[in-house]
Each structure stands twice: as structure tokens, then as C-alpha cells.
Amino acid sequence: MKQIKPIGVVLLMIGTTVQAQEASALQDILSNGVLKVGTTGD
Numbered sequence: 544m545k546q547i548k549p550i551g552v553v554l555l556m557i558g559t560t561v562q563a564q565e566a567s568a569l570q571d572i573l574s575n576g577v578l579k580v581g582t583t584g585d
Contacts, residue, residue: 572578
């Protein structure tokens with residue numbers, strides 16, 4: 544039971560970091576007015 548809390552905290556931190564990165568990427572797109580799209584080359 545003691546291991547569940549630390550795991551939950553780590554998952555919460557990862558989720559918060561991902562959301563912050565997504566918001567940052569969106570702000571870059573909106574401020575530059577350019578959406579760059581790449582292909583895999585397959």
C-alpha cells in the first residue's frame with residue numbers, strides 16, 4: 544500500500560509535464576503563425 548502513493552505522485556508529475564509541453568508547443572504555433580508538418584518518408 545505504501546508504494547501506491549509514490550507511484551501516483553510520479554504519474555501526476557508526468558501528466559503535468561506533458562500538459563505544459565503541449566501548451567508551450569501550441570503557443571509557439573500561434574505566435575509564429577506556422578504549423579510545420581513532416582512525413583516519415585515511407
